Amino acid sequence: MQRVARARSCGWYGRMQATEPRNMTRTTPFSSTMSQSEGLPNKILHIKADLFAAPAGAILVHACNTKGSWGGGIALAFRQKYPAAFVKYRDTCKKEGAELLGTCLLIRGEPHDIACLFTSKDYGRRVDAPADILAATRLAVADLLKQNTDPVKELHACRFNSEKFAVPWEETEKVLVELGTDMVVYERP
Numbered sequence: 004m005q006r007v008a009r010a011r012s013c014g015w016y017g018r019m020q021a022t023e024p025r026n027m028t029r030t031t032p033f034s035s036t037m038s039q040s041e042g043l044p045n046k047i048l049h050i051k052a053d054l055f056a057a058p059a060g061a062i063l064v065h066a067c068n069t070k071g072s073w074g075g076g077i078a079l080a081f082r083q084k085y086p087a088a089f090v091k092y093r094d095t096c097k098k099e100g101a102e103l104l105g106t107c108l109l110i111r112g113e114p115h116d117i118a119c120l121f122t123s124k125d126y127g128r129r130v131d132a133p134a135d136i137l138a139a140t141r142l143a144v145a146d147l148l149k150q151n152t153d154p155v156k157e158l159h160a161c162r163f164n165s166e167k168f169a170v171p172w173e174e175t176e177k178v179l180v181e182l183g184t185d186m187v188v189y190e191r192p
């Protein structure tokens with residue numbers, strides 16, 4: 004209850020209720036779904052913009068493998084823009100490897116924190132099967148929500164899992180809705 008109440012009182016949730024910017028649409032394929040844990044509706048906002056243009060103070064969310072590679076897709080852009088975060092991610096993978104599957108590494112920083120959702124053990128041709136990726140996504144997002152306290156920060160995500168990991172975005176979004184996640188989801192213009 005507290006998490007949603009606080010998110011509502013500030014940030015994009017509050018702004019969204021006042022006026023919605025022109026490039027922001029609330030697509031509501033699951034809008035009637037209520038948060039299972041809190042009995043409140045969650046909000047997934049869709050925005051056509053570059054994820055890295057998210058407001059300062061937000062948590063940027065993306066999917067990662069447990070091998071320590073940010074070698075392609077949006078992960079490569081994270082590596083270039085946030086080299087210190089890449090070192091933390093790579094060192095964590097070296098230490099913990101496949102144990103990380105289904106967890107979230109939340110790397111604090113400026114102007115954004117970065118949430119690394121470990122949704123597949125491997126990548127490339129060895130990427131996990133879609134059903135396994137979705138199961139790991141459920142656990143990893145729950146882990147992120149548990150860590151996102153004091154203060155609760157806005158979650159801004161790319162359509163993670165949907166390209167290199169080849170899981171249709173709608174399936175990942177369904178998991179987010181089932182977990183009652185408030186999130187702004189970016190699609191490149």
Ligand SMILES: Nc1ncnc2c1ncn2[C@@H]1O[C@H](COP(=O)(O)OP(=O)(O)OC[C@H]2O[C@H](OP(=O)(O)O)[C@H](O)[C@@H]2O)[C@@H](O)[C@H]1O
Pocket residue numbers: 052053054055065066067068072073074075076077078079080125126127161162163164165166167168169189190191
């Ligand atoms: N600036 C931007 N703003 C907003 N959206 C942007 C964007 N740039 C790209 N997108 C979109 O972001 C979504 C995710 O697409 P991605 O293919 O990147 O990630 P994924 O989650 O499917 O897979 C993870 C693995 O990809 C990596 O590469 P490696 O395996 O290391 O080679 C990792 O390390 C993992 O292993 C797609 O909708 C892209 O259009």
